[in-house]
Amino acid sequence: MSDSHEIQAHTDALLPDPGHPEHHWRPTDVDPKAERRAERQVATLFGLSVVCTILFVVSYVTLQTGIGGQEFIGLGASNVALGLTLGGAFLFIGIGVIQWARKLMADVELVEERHPASSSLEDRSATVAALQAGLEESGIARRPLIRNTLVLSVGVLVAPAVVMLRDLGPLPGDKLRHTVWAKNMRVVRDVVGTPIRPADLEIGDLVNAEPEIIFGTDKGQPLPSGEVIEGSDLQVQKAKSATVLLRMDPDDIVSDVTRNWSVNGIVAYSKICTHVGCPISLNERTTHHLLCPCHQSTFDLADSGKVIFGPAGRHLPQLPLGIDDEGFLVALSDYPEPVGPSFWERETKSPQAIYDEWSKETGQ
Amino acid sequence: MSVDTSKVATSNTSAATANKPTKVGAAAEWADERLGLAAMGKKNLRKIFPDHWSFMLGEIALWSFVVLLVTGVFLTLWFRPSMAEVTYQGSYPNLRGISMSEAYSSALNISFDVRGGLLLRQMHHWAAMLFISAMMIHMLRVFFTGAHRKPRELNWVIGSLLLLLGTLEGFTGYSLPDDLLSGTGVRAADGFIQAIPIVGTYIGFFLFGGEFPGDAIIPRLYTIHVLLIPGILLGLVAAHMLLLVYHKHTQWAGPGRKETNVVGYPMLPVYAAKAGGFFFITFGVTAVMGAILSINPVWKFGPYDPTKVTAGSQPDWYMGWPDGALRIMPGWESHFWGSTWSWNIFIPVILMPMVSWMVVTSFPFLESWITGDKREHHLLQRPRNAPTRTGVMVAAMVWYAMFWLAGGNDIIAIKLHMSINQITYFLRAAVFLGPVIAFFITRRWCIALQRHDNEVLLHGYETGVIMRSAVGGYSEIHLPISEEKAYAITVRDRGPEGAGEADGPKANGKLTLRDKLRTLYYEDDVEKPTVEEIEAAHAHAAHAVEGGHDDAHAIEGGHDDARAIEGGHGEH
Structure with a gap:
């Protein structure tokens, strides 16, 4: 055998190998009493497992699960009993088997020789010869036309698999750029759907809001059934159009854009974080700072929602607010820029630039 | 390879004298005539496995995977992976009458109305935690003792694939119940995907079947979770075991224990009994945990609502590391030619985990390239005898730990009454300085x-x-x-x-x-x-x-x- 076919590591032992240590008999090997005791222990453990299994079945039948069920130290008795008995049934078998191995099975350590991971040189050359013979007989090397067309035909078979994935979902289009907010749509309270008058909010109040269409109404009147948003589409629209209203002292507002889009110190911003899209919810009343609980991005609502801390890269989009003839808060338009997390195709501009474009478009 | 059983407990010696034809013998002959099992058995039944407590870590991973398969199959009997809207009418009063997805409703049903259902859910979740932690600690053991060296490099690669897929499996799993917490995780995942330059929006739309949340993501994650990834995991686990058998286990140096031999107990009976017994122990421990340690009480969070979030939203611990990176990353975004490049998301949660995984996977190859050591190694190295390697891994651990702490920066701030801003600034430096300091100290x-x-x-x-x-x-x-x-x-x-x-x-x-x-x-x-x-x-x-x-x-x-x-x- 050549060198490459022996295990090559040489660890150059400095001292002589004292050899395998002497084997010591255990008490269970030499003392019949100890042996019988160990045997009884193992059998008892297996027996305990059976007891646990029976108790498991008993608990299953007798204990009620869920809210109306019995309690045990503040936990559901059914869950605790089923888990502990099932655990016991398995643990006792495991402990028993290991006890058996440790006390009663032969405990002499044996030696096995290692062989190098590689095959022998003869095996290698035989395999290479077989491979060559096979390839030779197939003629794959001599017939490049067959080989290349085969590679090509198998290669393009990827296409059906890839093409099939096309219908996984629609193309993005401009869906991420729009929400259901629209001109004169009322800003209503989340959950209950009631419209809001500026006087309803005191300075410092934060209100979670939605566009009225989410609740299937328009100016309080039910929408025709075709226009009601339902099912998963409702979830999609809610996920984008969620909004927060905050009333602050108008003098606290720093940026002109924010002031122009506010009503009596009430500002409306997208509730969806511009980082990865968590709904932002923690309001610091005295500073007008809004903090996202997921990754702690913090936005200043007095200053165009600009990022003052955390990993978000971009200000929160602001919703232009107005008041309708009945005195309720309404949107003056959809969000002037895409809400939510970044996407590659997103055009990102400063609040001032967005405002300028918005006023040009809407003439406001 | 006969053992002196003269003094071994008499109950254990009778098998050696069984040579008259028995029913078992006849069955074995029947099987051998068709399957040729004897040739394989001769080689492997008395295969030697060396003994050391640290060799048990991989076993924990293996057996918790089995617990996952068993409890997971039971859970699929009741779980309905559907986002169709239903009104909850089950036995949990606080949510009765509320609209939710069928997935969440069936998760509640498993927790409250199926006897032992909550136990299965909790065992499944605990086993997942155990699976991933055991894999990681096993991997550390392998690396610190040099067991990744030739000829075991490929098994290291398989192992790191197992860790990667196990982590994805965990994520897809905890996203399924569609409660407020898991939905928040999926929401963030959608944000991660959209942050991928150029193709991100398209991947997101294809994965979610449109815009977030849509009605496709839960059924799709379910298929990935119960079929695709477990199938690959099973194959890789089998390959991992086969290579282990082929290479024979590494051992510590000692009297009579050399590079060229392996000293220990035979597979049959001792190792089979110990390892087999250990499966029962792992299962039993998981059951006891499921009995008394509450985990992921989905009914407390309520159904997912894209306009809501709970404070202190945290992923499972093994996702805490990229989440931490995401938290302490400065908010860098580039805007040009009408496009947005979200470095603040792409770097910490897409690029960094991928690069880290690739570096870890290529560790054995990098090391042998540097040292030029191309010899086979079967004796383990004490960590102190490879100071640079040990230092590198401790540095990697500190790096991981700092990111992981960052994943809980809000919890640290609340519990220790510290400023979240200060913690964040500190960790931004610590993720770089910590590993360097750890490397030199360890070395x-x-x-x-x-x-x-x-x-x-x-x-x-x-x-x-x-x-x-x-x-x-x-x-x-x-x-x-x-x-x-x-x-x-x-x-x-x-x-x-x-x-x-x-x-x-x-x-x-x-x-x-x-x-x-x-x-x-x-x-x-x-x-x-x-x-x-x-x-x-x-x-x-x-x-x-x-x-x-x-x-x-x-x-x-x-x-x-x-x-x-x-x-x-x-x-x-």
Whole structure:
């Protein structure tokens, strides 16, 4: 055998190998009493497992699960009993088997020789010869036309698999750029759907809001059934159009854009974080700072929602607010820029630039 | 390979004499005539596995995977992976009458109305935690002891694939119940995907079947979770085991334990009993955890609502690391030509985990490229004997730990009344400085331990017996360590001699990158003593005891005391 076919590591032992240590008999090997005791222990453990299994079945039948069920130290008795008995049934078998191995099975350590991971040189050359013979007989090397067309035909078979994935979902289009907010749509309270008058909010109040269409109404009147948003589409629209209203002292507002889009110190911003899209919810009343609980991005609502801390890269989009003839808060338009997390195709501009474009478009 | 069973418990010896035809024998013959099992059995039934507590870590991972398969199959019997809207009418009063997805409703049903259902859910979740932590600790053990070296590099690659897929499996799993917490995780995942430059929006739309949340993501994650990833995991686990059997397990150096052999207990009966028994223990422990330790109480969070979130939203612990990176990353975004590049998301949660995984996966190849060591290794290395490697892994652990802490920055701030901003700024520096400091401390620590080994080899161990000489000086009695221990310590390469040929200087006289790294890798390594040093030290010790010194009597007296102490120490 050549060198490459022996295990090559040489660890150059400095001292002589004292050899395998002497084997010591255990008490269970030499003392019949100890042996019988160990045997009884193992059998008892297996027996305990059976007891646990029976108790498991008993608990299953007798204990009620869920809210109306019995309690045990503040936990559901059914869950605790089923888990502990099932655990016991398995643990006792495991402990028993290991006890058996440790006390009663032969405990002499044996030696096995290692062989190098590689095959022998003869095996290698035989395999290479077989491979060559096979390839030779197939003629794959001599017939490049067959080989290349085969590679090509198998290669393009990827296409059906890839093409099939096309219908996984629609193309993005401009869906991420729009929400259901629209001109004169009322800003209503989340959950209950009631419209809001500026006087309803005191300075410092934060209100979670939605566009009225989410609740299937328009100016309080039910929408025709075709226009009601339902099912998963409702979830999609809610996920984008969620909004927060905050009333602050108008003098606290720093940026002109924010002031122009506010009503009596009430500002409306997208509730969806511009980082990865968590709904932002923690309001610091005295500073007008809004903090996202997921990754702690913090936005200043007095200053165009600009990022003052955390990993978000971009200000929160602001919703232009107005008041309708009945005195309720309404949107003056959809969000002037895409809400939510970044996407590659997103055009990102400063609040001032967005405002300028918005006023040009809407003439406001 | 017969064992002297003359004294082994008699209950255990009868099998050796069973040679008359039995029913079992007939069945075995029937099977062998069709499957040829004997050839395989001959080779493997008495295969030797060495014993060491640290070899059990991989077993925990294996058996918790089995627990996952068993409990998971049961859960699929009741779970409905659908986002169709239903009104909850189950037995949990706080949510009755509320609209939710069928997935969440069936998760509640499993928790409250299926007997043992909550137990299965909690066992499944705990087993997942156990699976991933055991894989990680197993991986650390393998790396610290050099078990990833030739010929086991590919098994390391399989292992790191298992860790990656196990993590994805965990994520897809905890996203399924569609409660507020899991939905928040999916929401963030959608944000991650959209942050991928150029194709992100499209991947997101294809994965979610449109815009977030849509109605496709839960059924799709379900298929990935119960079919795709477990199938691949099963295949990889099988390959991992087969390679383990083929290579034979590594072992620690010791008397009679060499590179060329493996010493331990045979598969049948001892190893099969211990490993098999350990499955029952793992299952049992998981069941007890499921019984008394509440995990992911989905009913407390309520159904997912894209406009809501709970404070302190945290992913499962193994996702805490990229989540932490995401939290402390500065908010860098580039905008040009009408596009948005979200470095603040793409780098921490997409790029960094991928690059880290690739680096970890290629560790064995990088190391052998640097050291030039292409030999087969079957004896484990003590971490101290590879100071650079040990330092690198400890640095990686600190790196991971800092990101992981960052994943809980809000919890730390609340519990310890600290400023979240300060914690974030501190961790931004600590993720870079921490690993560097850890590397140098660990490396020097290893080198100090190598020095200590030599000290013990040459001058014996400290007995704790202090002698006062006639002239008033104090000294401690040292006694030689046992032959076995001394042998085990000295089984190691002498410096970089085991390494391959160096590249040699380049044409411009400078060292190649590889040679530079190799020099750094072995720098300051303390080599084991030479034969001469050991002989000299032994001669010196004998000389001292024989009494050439003024204080010979004292030492001899002390020697007796030390003997007594040695007796008390038991074996050395």
